[in-house]
Amino acid sequence: MVGAATALAMPPTGAVAWPVIFLTFPVLVWLIDGAGSGGGRGIKAAAGIGWWFGFGYFLAGLWWVGMAFLVDADKFAWLLPVAVAGLPAGLALFTAAGTALARALWLPGPARVLALAVGLTAAEWLRGHILTGFPWNSFGYALAQDLRLAQGAALGGLWSLTFLAVALGALPAVLGDAPRDTARPWRWVGLGAAVFAGLFAFGAVRLATTEVGxxxxxxxxxxxxxxxxxxxxxxxxxxxxxxxxxxxxxxxxxxxxxxxxxxxxxxxxxxxxxxxxxxxxxxxxxxxxxxxxxxxxxxxxxxxxxxxxxxxxxxxxxxxxxxxxxxxxxxxxxHLVPFGEFLPFQATLESLGLEQLTRVQGGFSAGSxxxxxxxxxxxxxxxxxxxxxxxxxxxxxxxxxxxxxxxxxxxxxxxxxxxxxxxxxxxxxxxxxxxxxxxxxxxxxxxxxxxxxxxxxxxxxxxxxxxxxxxxxxxxxxxxxAQLSDAIPAALWCSGLLIVIFTRRAQQAASTAKLS
Missing domain, CATH: 3.60.110.10 (Carbon-nitrogen hydrolase)
Structure with missing residues (x-):
């Protein structure tokens, strides 16, 4: 349900509903908080949570893909359930990998929202590249529903927006923490609010001052x-x-x-x-x-x-x-559409009687x-x-x-x-x-x-x-x-990872000192 609700942040409802990420990502944080204990067990539980989150998200956001199988219904309608449920199930494996990575980096306190951003951004980037790639409805598009926030894509592209969407969206989760210093969660929330306001202000100024003839x-x-x-x-x-x-x-x-x-x-x-x-x-x-x-x-x-x-x-x-x-x-x-314009292992699957949706014998060929x-x-x-x-x-x-x-x-x-x-x-x-x-x-x-x-x-x-x-x-x-490609999102991701690693080490050192 939480993953499905997150799909409201995408069109056609995203223009008004994109702030839903400030409700759903905190729930994902709390679910991972409770994901078992002890190394491998916790990671496995977090992967399961991520898979169900991703399955709901992609099912609610991509159900319409099945409509293509009704165009030539006598030939392809039998594949409709496979497309509607199978595609989300496969894409959810990336979300599962992202939450598993996040759980491997997990730590008490506010920095765990960065662990989630690190894990899910890596998973989304892989989803956009592996097996020809399919970055459809990446989480960063939630922020892009507001044109002022979307201007952040000029700085760091979709993957930076994805990192920020997860990190900022998950940040309200820290308000439920019980910190040693009661002001500490508010510092993180204040920092997140400043980042959000800066992104909004940058976009507003860019739209107001950039002349386009x-x-x-x-x-x-x-x-x-x-x-x-x-x-x-x-x-x-x-x-x-x-x-x-x-x-x-x-x-x-x-x-x-x-x-x-x-x-x-x-x-x-x-x-x-x-x-x-x-x-x-x-x-x-x-x-x-x-x-x-x-x-x-x-x-x-x-x-x-x-x-x-x-x-x-x-x-x-x-x-x-x-x-x-x-x-x-x-x-x-x-860049051809798998199963739409060509079949993986084209000759083998055609020999079994399968066709891509366009029904071109042998499939389309890709430009060089x-x-x-x-x-x-x-x-x-x-x-x-x-x-x-x-x-x-x-x-x-x-x-x-x-x-x-x-x-x-x-x-x-x-x-x-x-x-x-x-x-x-x-x-x-x-x-x-x-x-x-x-x-x-x-x-x-x-x-x-x-x-x-x-x-x-x-x-x-x-x-x-x-x-x-x-x-x-x-x-x-x-x-x-456009000039630097993925260099800026890579730097943002590495910065988040380093903050998580150093915070973990600081917590471990403090714990060791307390015991001694």
Whole structure:
């Protein structure tokens, strides 16, 4: 129950309910306080507490993942219980490891809240990296629900916010202690309040004083078609899909000012390979005025003659089409979704009759590396397809630094649930971390333009059909996190660990002196 209640700190309820962490993390501290005694026994008990906390948290926060298995229900519905319960059960192993580490460092008194922050932050970082990583709803996003507190991501990124969310959230637990010096818990609470106030003040000042302009000569139009997910798989729906897209995109060559320079469609927009449909490219050419381009998600096939005739790799890509109907640039998705776009041990599981949700024979292939995208008429862009935008510190490639992030996604798999709200919220934090605006086009929503401070400039809500016109915000100077990556959260984590270790030693020395 305590873990499930913590999920209220995440969208769509997080905007008002994120302070729930000041109630739930103290309970977790008290539960670990009572986690057995004697080395291994206490650690094992704490791991069990952590697992149940994590299971409740992920079950309440990620139940919507099961909706994807109902899109093609006759094929995948039987996997619904596995997804809804199995994913939280697996992710909860990380929380269990975090509380076990915390219990190994546990000590009487206020410093144990730092032990919990050290343990859970390490576990969350591992969750974001092991087995391709899945840092969805990391605890730090609780603080990011307030835009002023979210500015802390510019300093130390998501992992610093995670450390602070756990440490500050757990701090009320010390008020129930019975200290030798009655003022001691209040000193810790006062220090925590000062840190919280400093973070809040930094964010408020940054939002009030940072000027963000717009890129001259760039006018975006985001198209949100709100297509049923199953329609996007059917080649027979090709004409209906294209007619819908063209009509919804509107007249780009009319007298309206400012003129649209970049039309943006969402991820995997077509139930076909765009490069193999010259009639579709011709219709796009008719739609685009001279000088304008279409930036769209599209699957693309690359022949593999080395594997035999009619063999090819399929990529989830961003493609740019010019006013002549020519595909002039492509960027492939690098970080694929396990079980959605590929299967672990693909050949073996396919031989057993299993498929990934996208039902692409052999699964999607990953791009060789993340690269910036040259978009005619706009600054250098960083394409991030679907959940590639949720990975902190791993978004920007080497070479010339892009100045905006292009996030094409299709959250239609998950219907009108919490998932798309959480996805959009995490994209906002990437904007703050990198100091770049995010332009996000989603099939069913949420589409929008977010400035480099995380402010939503324009937005189309979930389940809406329509277009959204907006200017492209400029980037700001690269924040500390963009320059130093995980160095600041690592320093924060090490500082917490050292405080815990030295406090333990001081307590042990005092205890020994008292006995002697």
């Amino acid at each position: 717009t890129v001259e000569g760039v006018r975006l139009r985001l198209m949100q078609p709100n297509l049923p997910q199953d329609l996007k798989f059917r080649y027979a729906a090709k004409d209906a899909v294209m007619a819908h897209y063209l009509k919804l995109s509107g007249d780009l060559s009319g007298p309206a000012r400012p003129k649209i320079t970049h039309l943006i469609w969402p991820e995997s927009a077509f139930p076909f390979f765009l490069s193999r449909e010259p009639d579709v490219l011709a219709k796009i050419a008719e739609l685009l005025p001279e000088g304008a381009v279409l930036v769209t998600g599209a699957a693309r096939a690359e022949e593999r003659p080395d594997l035999g005739p009619r063999r090819y790799d399929v990529y989830n890509a961003v493609q740019i089409v010019d006013a002549r109907g020519t595909i002039i640039a492509t960027a492939d998705k690098v 590396r993340r690269r910036a995208l040259v978009v005619p008429g706009a600054p250098l862009a960083l394409p991030l397809i679907c959940f590639e935008v949720i990975f902190p510190g791993n978004a920007v490639p080497g070479g010339p630094r892009p100045t905006w992030m292009l996030n094409l996604t299709n959250d239609g798999w998950f219907g009108d649930t919490a998932g798309p709200h959480q996805h959009f919220s995490q994209a906002r934090v990437r904007a703050i971390e990198e100091g770049m605006p995010v332009v996000r086009a989603a099939n069913t929503g949420i589409s929008g333009v977010v400035d480099p401070l995380g402010r939503v400039v324009a937005r189309l809500d979930l389940g809406m059909e329509g277009i959204l016109d907006a200017d492209l915000p400029k980037s700001v100077a690269a924040p500390f996190y």
